[in-house]
Amino acid sequence: MSSTELQGLYQQVILDHARERHGFGLAAAADAQSHQLNPTCGDEITLQLHLDEVTGVITSLGWEGHGCAISQASASLLSDLVPGLPVAGLTERIDAFRVAMRSKGTIEPDEELLGDAVVLGGTSRYIARVKCAMLAWVAAEEAVLQLTER
Amino acid sequence: MTTTSLVDSLSPAEVDRLRLDFPVLGERVNGHPLVYLDSGATSQKPLSVLDAEREYYLHENAAVHRGAHTLAALATERFEDARTTVARFVGARDDEIVWTSNATEGINLVAYAMGNASLGRGGAAAARFALGEGDEIVVTEMEHHANLLPWQELAARTGATLRYIPLADDGTLRLDEAAAIIGSRTKVLAFTHVSNVLGTINPVAELVGLAHAVGALVLLDACQSAPHLSLDVVSLGVDFAVFSGHKMLAPTGIGVLYGRRELLNALPPFLTGGSMITTVTMQGAEYLPAPQRFEAGTQKVSQSIALGAAVDYLTAVGLGRIAAHEAELGRRLVEGLAAIDGVRVLGPGVGHERVGLASFDVAGIHSHDVGQFLDDRGIAVRVGHHCAQPLHRRFGVVSTTRASTYLYTTTDEVDEFLAGVAETVTFFGAHA
Numbered sequence: 001m002s003s004t005e006l007q008g009l010y011q012q013v014i015l016d017h018a019r020e021r022h023g024f025g026l027a028a029a030a031d032a033q034s035h036q037l038n039p040t041c042g043d044e045i046t047l048q049l050h051l052d053e054v055t056g057v058i059t060s061l062g063w064e065g066h067g068c069a070i071s072q073a074s075a076s077l078l079s080d081l082v083p084g085l086p087v088a089g090l091t092e093r094i095d096a097f098r099v100a101m102r103s104k105g106t107i108e109p110d111e112e113l114l115g116d117a118v119v120l121g122g123t124s125r126y127i128a129r130v131k132c133a134m135l136a137w138v139a140a141e142e143a144v145l146q147l148t149e150r
Numbered sequence: 151m152t153t154t155s156l157v158d159s160l161s162p163a164e165v166d167r168l169r170l171d172f173p174v175l176g177e178r179v180n181g182h183p184l185v186y187l188d189s190g191a192t193s194q195k196p197l198s199v200l201d202a203e204r205e206y207y208l209h210e211n212a213a214v215h216r217g218a219h220t221l222a223a224l225a226t227e228r229f230e231d232a233r234t235t236v237a238r239f240v241g242a243r244d245d246e247i248v249w250t251s252n253a254t255e256g257i258n259l260v261a262y263a264m265g266n267a268s269l270g271r272g273g274a275a276a277a278r279f280a281l282g283e284g285d286e287i288v289v290t291e292m293e294h295h296a297n298l299l300p301w302q303e304l305a306a307r308t309g310a311t312l313r314y315i316p317l318a319d320d321g322t323l324r325l326d327e328a329a330a331i332i333g334s335r336t337k338v339l340a341f342t343h344v345s346n347v348l349g350t351i352n353p354v355a356e357l358v359g360l361a362h363a364v365g366a367l368v369l370l371d372a373c374q375s376a377p378h379l380s381l382d383v384v385s386l387g388v389d390f391a392v393f394s395g396h397k398m399l400a401p402t403g404i405g406v407l408y409g410r411r412e413l414l415n416a417l418p419p420f421l422t423g424g425s426m427i428t429t430v431t432m433q434g435a436e437y438l439p440a441p442q443r444f445e446a447g448t449q450k451v452s453q454s455i456a457l458g459a460a461v462d463y464l465t466a467v468g469l470g471r472i473a474a475h476e477a478e479l480g481r482r483l484v485e486g487l488a489a490i491d492g493v494r495v496l497g498p499g500v501g502h503e504r505v506g507l508a509s510f511d512v513a514g515i516h517s518h519d520v521g522q523f524l525d526d527r528g529i530a531v532r533v534g535h536h537c538a539q540p541l542h543r544r545f546g547v548v549s550t551t552r553a554s555t556y557l558y559t560t561t562d563e564v565d566e567f568l569a570g571v572a573e574t575v576t577f578f579g580a581h582a
Contacts (some may be wrong), residue, residue, distance in 0.1 A: 004527070043516075043548075066516075
């Protein structure tokens with residue numbers, strides 16, 4: 001039997017997202033694209049943002065990559081969260097997610113802002129796994145930077 | 151090919167007694183007794199090694215090879231005694247043992263010294279180490295990055311070409327290819343004795359034969375063999391060999407470069423500075439013979455002494471018996487893993503020779519998740535690419551989980567690990 005801590009890390013929602021990866025697949029072109037690599041484990045992700053030029057709202061997030069259950073679920077949950085957000089709204093959510101991830105379990109992620117992605121909160125107790133959860137969000141952050149700098 | 155040991159293994163009672171020398175093995179992790187299966191990354195240290203380092207600092211600490219006071223002489227004696235102990239351990243002469251920080255530094259030392267020779271340093275005596283366009287450096291596809299990148303860099307600096315001996319599907323080297331690759335252009339052959347991922351024991355004699363037939367130098371990475379197998383560098387016939395203390399019961403920060411005396415004395419230095427010269431002027435310097443010519447600056451004295459104590463410990467138990475014990479554990483690991491659905495072991499299969507480690511892939515489960523699940527029950531394994539990305543690419547995986555044993559590992563621990571892996575599959579697989 002595994003500990004309650006481990007079950008907190010690998011919640012059912014996370015295992016489901018790791019298997020049924022939402023947003024998986026890349027388009028031939030995107031408004032912004034970022035590739036991130038975690039050199040310690042070889043995990044990588046390529047992430048794209050698609051924008052409605054008129055409203056400035058992000059219409060979809062697509063990604064491809066490989067990695068552990070945490071990193072895959074995190075990208076999948078992020079792709080559920082993003083559609084319909086303005087760029088600044090995504091930045092706000094990335095910042096909130098990072099604060100929770102760096103809190104070593106002391107800050108509960110804000111469900112208002114992060115939706116289902118709050119299930120990743122348990123990861124912050126496992127310092128070595130925080131970068132797994134952050135990988136997709138770091139890619140999204142870099143993609144946002146491309147959008148705001150152009 | 152199956153292994154038949156001519157030497158008795160360690161009995162369970164003996165292993166239990168040895169474990170008492172390693173207090174850390176009594177730790178509890180996440181509410182469970184620690185099951186340490188990461189000795190391939192770094193070994194645990196016995197009390198006698200910790201005591202040797204402490205005793206040195208308590209009673210004998212002084213600068214070695216300088217100063218005339220009593221403690222300085224005593225410290226120098228301890229430092230050089232440790233060198234003698236390590237030299238005997240691998241069948242070398244005292245002056246053929248160079249202290250390094252670790253095996254990585256040892257390989258870099260040789261590669262950079264050859265680079266210096268390629269620039270003309272060391273004069274005519276060092277010409278045999280010089281590389282240039284048209285020359286070839288040969289490694290293998292199973293190398294740890296430490297025995298790959300220094301050669302990539304040396305090739306880039308000198309214009310030489312780096313080639314590699316490919317791997318067969320069973321994790322052994324393609325010797326037919328080796329015979330075709332190693333030729334008149336080959337200047338250096340560098341390969342690992344035992345793969346840190348596959349557990350394969352490479353045929354040193356055959357490879358040395360191929361290299362020496364064409365006048366090439368041979369460097370052996372003995373990181374995964376020196377701690378586990380009886381090693382005799384002279385009978386192996388290698389020109390250089392490196393290993394790290396921390397994988398063989400000693401502290402971090404100490405490693406060994408073995409080189410044949412005539413080679414070391416012809417090789418130009420890598421790091422230069424204090425304690426490695428005969429005369430210095432404002433224009434140049436004359437260097438001491440080996441090993442001092444490669445030991446510039448303040449040395450790793452307490453670590454060397456501790457490595458000497460580690461070698462004494464290993465010798466007292468007996469390398470033959472340690473190897474036999476670990477071969478049994480390796481068999482148990484590979485047979486147990488092969489019996490779990492979805493698990494694929496890299497390297498030699500059931501019934502084939504391997505050391506006491508096994509790396510494996512679990513279908514659909516990332517190695518970090520496997521490692522996390524095992525850690526939850528106190529089982530420490532290595533996950534990732536184990537500093538061997540080309541090897542993993544060769545087998546079509548990004549990362550693996552590795553369990554590696556040592557003299558203090560019990561069969562019960564291996565069984566607990568195997569049960570843990572089986573449950574990992576259930577835990578992550580049950581949600582399909």
